[in-house]
Amino acid sequence: MSTGDLWVFVEKREEEINPVVFELLAKGCLLNEHLSGSVIAACIGKLKVSQRDMLSSYGAEKVISLFGEEEASHGSYDYIEIAELLYAAVKESKPSILLAGATFLGRSVMPLLAVKLGTGLTADCTELEVDPERNILLQTRPAFGGNILATIECAVKRPQMATVRPHVFGMDMVRRACKIEIEKRHYNVSGISPLKVLETVIEKEKFDITESEVVVSGGRGLGASAGFGLLEKLAHKLNGVVGASRGAVDLGWISNSHQVGQTGHTVNPRLYIACGISGAIQHLAGMKGSETIIAINEDPDAPIFEIADYGIVGDLYEILPKIIERLK
Amino acid sequence: MGLEILVCMKQVPDTQKVKIDPERGTLIRKGVPSIMNPFDESALELALEIKEAVGGRITVLSMGIPDAECILRDSLTLGAEKAYLLTKGDFAGADTLATSYTISRAIKTIGKYDLLLFGKQAIDGDTAQVGPEVSAYLDLPVVTFVSDVIKVEKRSVVVERMIDNGKQVIKAPIPSVLTVVKARQRLRIPTIDGIVSSFERNVVRLGPDDIGADIKRCGLKGSPTRVKKIFSPEGKGSTSYIEGNLEQMSAEFIDVLKHKGLYRR
Numbered sequence: 001m002s003t004g005d006l007w008v009f010v011e012k013r014e015e016e017i018n019p020v021v022f023e024l025l026a027k028g029c030l031l032n033e034h035l036s037g038s039v040i041a042a043c044i045g046k047l048k049v050s051q052r053d054m055l056s057s058y059g060a061e062k063v064i065s066l067f068g069e070e071e072a073s074h075g076s077y078d079y080i081e082i083a084e085l086l087y088a089a090v091k092e093s094k095p096s097i098l099l100a101g102a103t104f105l106g107r108s109v110m111p112l113l114a115v116k117l118g119t120g121l122t123a124d125c126t127e128l129e130v131d132p133e134r135n136i137l138l139q140t141r142p143a144f145g146g147n148i149l150a151t152i153e154c155a156v157k158r159p160q161m162a163t164v165r166p167h168v169f170g171m172d173m174v175r176r177a178c179k180i181e182i183e184k185r186h187y188n189v190s191g192i193s194p195l196k197v198l199e200t201v202i203e204k205e206k207f208d209i210t211e212s213e214v215v216v217s218g219g220r221g222l223g224a225s226a227g228f229g230l231l232e233k234l235a236h237k238l239n240g241v242v243g244a245s246r247g248a249v250d251l252g253w254i255s256n257s258h259q260v261g262q263t264g265h266t267v268n269p270r271l272y273i274a275c276g277i278s279g280a281i282q283h284l285a286g287m288k289g290s291e292t293i294i295a296i297n298e299d300p301d302a303p304i305f306e307i308a309d310y311g312i313v314g315d316l317y318e319i320l321p322k323i324i325e326r327l328k
Numbered sequence: 329m330g331l332e333i334l335v336c337m338k339q340v341p342d343t344q345k346v347k348i349d350p351e352r353g354t355l356i357r358k359g360v361p362s363i364m365n366p367f368d369e370s371a372l373e374l375a376l377e378i379k380e381a382v383g384g385r386i387t388v389l390s391m392g393i394p395d396a397e398c399i400l401r402d403s404l405t406l407g408a409e410k411a412y413l414l415t416k417g418d419f420a421g422a423d424t425l426a427t428s429y430t431i432s433r434a435i436k437t438i439g440k441y442d443l444l445l446f447g448k449q450a451i452d453g454d455t456a457q458v459g460p461e462v463s464a465y466l467d468l469p470v471v472t473f474v475s476d477v478i479k480v481e482k483r484s485v486v487v488e489r490m491i492d493n494g495k496q497v498i499k500a501p502i503p504s505v506l507t508v509v510k511a512r513q514r515l516r517i518p519t520i521d522g523i524v525s526s527f528e529r530n531v532v533r534l535g536p537d538d539i540g541a542d543i544k545r546c547g548l549k550g551s552p553t554r555v556k557k558i559f560s561p562e563g564k565g566s567t568s569y570i571e572g573n574l575e576q577m578s579a580e581f582i583d584v585l586k587h588k589g590l591y592r593r
């Protein structure tokens with residue numbers, strides 16, 4: 001008997017597929033080695049041929065495109081409408097697993113869907129595995145500000161639903177793109193969303209901080225807002241962006257769109273450089289997933305060193321200018 | 329205009345002070361102070377601002393152990409008129425689905441609200457699911473990740489919300505559910521008058537029977553998800569220190585970048 005299909009919700013951002021979708025498809029293929037269903041990409045509306053090929057090469061065996069009765073009022077459906085469409089499709093096909101990125105959109109759509117389907121949902125997972133004996137998805141996520149990890153399962157209700165944090169899984173192509181089946185489905189979902197978008201403002205820096213490969217962050221140890229000018233220089237040399245601790249944001253040295261941490265952005269760059277940041281647990285919650293962490297701090301006992309891969313004990317105002325000079 | 333505003337809130341351990349039992353990988357909650365979830369503080373502050381701007385009444389609702397009454401009492405001193413606490417053994421061990429079911433049953437019982445505010449997430453569980461899930465149970469629209477309320481009209485509310493790459497201004501009908509991120513303003517502190525007048529008001533405790541809840545859908549019994557294992561995150565291994573004089577340190581720093589493929593030349 002088939003263990004059921006694994007679906008990945010295809011999130012689009014201004015017509016582009018969010019990279020987390022490819023991460024989830026690639027991971028879905030690995031999970032599916034223990035299962036016997038198919039890996040299916042569930043998308044809303046039309047896809048370009050190039051996008052279909054991308055989905056295929058990251059592991060989708062089939063694409064299901066969902067359409068509502070009415071054209072989306074703003075060119076794209078909002079999370080309320082997406083939840084309606086996915087609900088109709090999931091009810092019809094009964095996949096066993098449904099994954100979405102833990103993005104603002106994914107974390108808005110999935111809870112609405114979970115209630116409609118009467119099933120469990122695990123938020124913001126950082127690891128997924130399959131219990132091979134019971135064919136059950138094991139979903140691991142941080143809790144208590146990242147102090148602990150919890151592994152959660154949804155043994156009986158289906159689908160097993162999870163949102164997954166972007167950048168935690170690799171984005172490995174699974175195969176060469178091949179022609180895959182596309183199934184179009186139309187659903188008569190009830191009406192359109194009662195929400196009206198009056199305005200959308202895209203903030204470049206905000207986009208950058210969660211997407212950038214290099215983040216150079218500063219904290220209260222900078223001593224003054226001017227210190228961010230120095231970090232800006234270093235970030236520029238490394239094609240990175242500037243982040244900040246809440247300590248620095250609260251002092252008004254930099255806007256809160258740069259804040260990293262539990263109440264700021266979660267970043268998982270390839271390189272995170274923490275300058276004059278003590279490493280409070282709420283800050284760590286937003287950056288510990290980084291591939292390499294370098295900390296610069298005067299205090300050899302600063303907790304940031306506990307999670308840093310590389311540490312420099314010293315005055316950032318002495319060391320950073322030297323580094324910047326060498327990068328010239 | 330007079331809006332009926334509901335704020336749902338949770339008492340949480342101060343995650344800043346939580347310690348881990350290194351042996352068992354579990355949380356040591358003993359001695360850790362409990363606080364109002366900071367995002368719920370933001371929701372309450374927004375509610376108080378709306379009340380000041382257009383008039384209305386604020387009701388606060390929580391689910392938790394009897395001690396969670398503290399955060400409701402605090403809300404009363406700040407100007408909430410009514411407070412309800414869902415506290416009964418049957419509610420314990422609930423995941424987000426069971427929690428949302430229980431809270432939605434309570435809301436259906438205690439009144440009709442124009443705006444229902446939640447913190448976007450609680451800092452212990454960090455799921456960000458309860459607000460949207462309650463909206464689905466109540467069949468009300470939800471605006472997630474609200475950072476500010478811009479305008480309140482008779483039949484609609486205009487809010488600013490965060491999205492991955494920026495923000496949106498959204499007009500939502502009344503009634504709606506809003507989940508609130510860290511707001512502009514910190515939660516105010518109570519006035520003497522506020523404290524004194526709060527003595528007249530009580531926190532009403534509610535159990536499953538009071539809200540017509542099916543206990544099979546509450547608490548651990550009503551939870552489709554189970555925590556199988558709790559463990560502490562692995563340390564990242566040891567830290568290598570870059571040492572020496574400034575020349576040596578900066579040279580080694582750049583070697584690290586090169587080694588990681590982050591700087592070429």
Ligand SMILES: Cc1cc2nc3c(=O)[nH]c(=O)nc-3n(C[C@H](O)[C@H](O)[C@H](O)COP(=O)(O)OP(=O)(O)OC[C@H]3O[C@@H](n4cnc5c(N)ncnc54)[C@H](O)[C@@H]3O)c2cc1C
Pocket residue numbers: 218219220221222244245246247248259260261262263264265275276277278279280281282283286296297298299302314315316317344366451
């Ligand atoms: C509910 C809640 C949510 C929070 N959310 C967040 C969040 O999202 N993000 C966040 O960052 N914080 C958050 N915090 C705050 C957090 O607890 C810390 O207060 C904050 O991160 C401290 O900022 P900091 O490291 O910049 O400052 P500090 O802790 O003051 O550290 C400054 C560091 O700089 C070093 N230093 C000083 N001078 C120099 C120098 N010349 N060269 C090198 N090093 C130097 C010092 O040794 C010190 O370690 C939150 C707190 C709470 C209660």
